[in-house]
Amino acid sequence: MKLVSREHGRLVFRLNSREYDALRAAVALRSHLTRRRRPLTGDTAVSGPLRGAEEDLDEALKAHRDELTTSVDVLLTDSVRCALQPRGVRLLTLDTEDANLLLQVLNDLRVGAWERLGCPDFEAGERPEVNEGNFMCLWAFQVTEMFEAHLLDGLMGED
Amino acid sequence: MTPVEMPLPGTEIRPDEASKGVREPEYLVVCWNDPINAMLYVTHVFRTVFGWDRKKAEKHMLEVHEQGRSVLTREGFEKAEFYVHQLQKFSLQATLEPAGD
Numbered sequence: 001m002k003l004v005s006r007e008h009g010r011l012v013f014r015l016n017s018r019e020y021d022a023l024r025a026a027v028a029l030r031s032h033l034t035r036r037r038r039p040l041t042g043d044t045a046v047s048g049p050l051r052g053a054e055e056d057l058d059e060a061l062k063a064h065r066d067e068l069t070t071s072v073d074v075l076l077t078d079s080v081r082c083a084l085q086p087r088g089v090r091l092l093t094l095d096t097e098d099a100n101l102l103l104q105v106l107n108d109l110r111v112g113a114w115e116r117l118g119c120p121d122f123e124a125g126e127r128p129e130v131n132e133g134n135f136m137c138l139w140a141f142q143v144t145e146m147f148e149a150h151l152l153d154g155l156m157g158e159d
Numbered sequence: 160m161t162p163v164e165m166p167l168p169g170t171e172i173r174p175d176e177a178s179k180g181v182r183e184p185e186y187l188v189v190c191w192n193d194p195i196n197a198m199l200y201v202t203h204v205f206r207t208v209f210g211w212d213r214k215k216a217e218k219h220m221l222e223v224h225e226q227g228r229s230v231l232t233r234e235g236f237e238k239a240e241f242y243v244h245q246l247q248k249f250s251l252q253a254t255l256e257p258a259g260d
Contacts, residue, residue, distance in 0.1 A: 035250075038247050038252070039254060040240070040243060040254060040255060041254050041255055041256060042189070042191075042254045042256060053236075053240055056240075057240075057243070057244060057247065060244055061244075061247060061248065064248050100207060103200075103203075103249075104248060104249055104250070107196070107200065107249065107250045108250050110195070110250075111195055111196070111250045114195050119194070119195075120194075121194040122194065123194055124194070148197075148200065152197075152199050152200060152203055155203060156199065156202075156203060
């Protein structure tokens with residue numbers, strides 16, 4: 001994945017066919033990499049109106065996750081925004097909103113894979129052993145990290 | 160025309176509160192450190208959600224990284240809840256807590 005141009009808030013990336021296939025495969029893993037419940041407050045004994053708000057957050061995040069998956073599927077199969085070039089190359093054109101959608105999906109996948117791996121602290125040197133049960137999570141973790149880095153590069157270079 | 164502030168449906172305003180102008184309780188939006196989200200990513204999310212410039216976003220990102228948490232803003236409940244939702248949509252660990260005084 002390579003940033004080809006950045007003009008007027010539009011980012012254009014070039015993906016070869018393997019990169020495109022990997023991106024699609026990673027996005028397709030979303031239904032298998034569900035996320036842990038995330039609290040609204042740091043307080044474990046939530047009561048009263050906050051309990052309702054906690055449930056609202058849960059529902060909002062689930063609905064948002066579904067919407068994101070659909071939007072990104074549409075984006076990656078759109079013949080204009082993800083135009084097919086000779087030799088299977090794709091030119092992915094993203095405005096800031098699309099880039100943020102894709103970034104959210106990739107990070108959600110990355111965090112979902114990390115949670116499934118038992119939340120290892122990679123910075124502290126923790127490395128999960130690769131086995132049949134987790135190799136897909138390790139793959140998703142690495143692949144999404146790579147795409148995320150390219151997207152962030154493009155987005156942060158906007159200033 | 161001046162907009163008139165209407166109470167939410169189901170909200171009961173006691174006359175004594177209305178006349179004293181009782182302030183809505185405030186909440187802190189807190190972002191917590193985690194070992195998964197990259198510093199560059201966190202900075203980008205703060206800028207996107209709050210519209211901050213890079214310097215301010217980096218200051219809060221470093222607070223999260225070095226002190227374990229950063230108070231990002233202080234708001235009434237609905238706005239604080241909105242910000243927590245936005246931050247969690249980007250998979251950051253954000254919570255709200257009563258501001259106290």
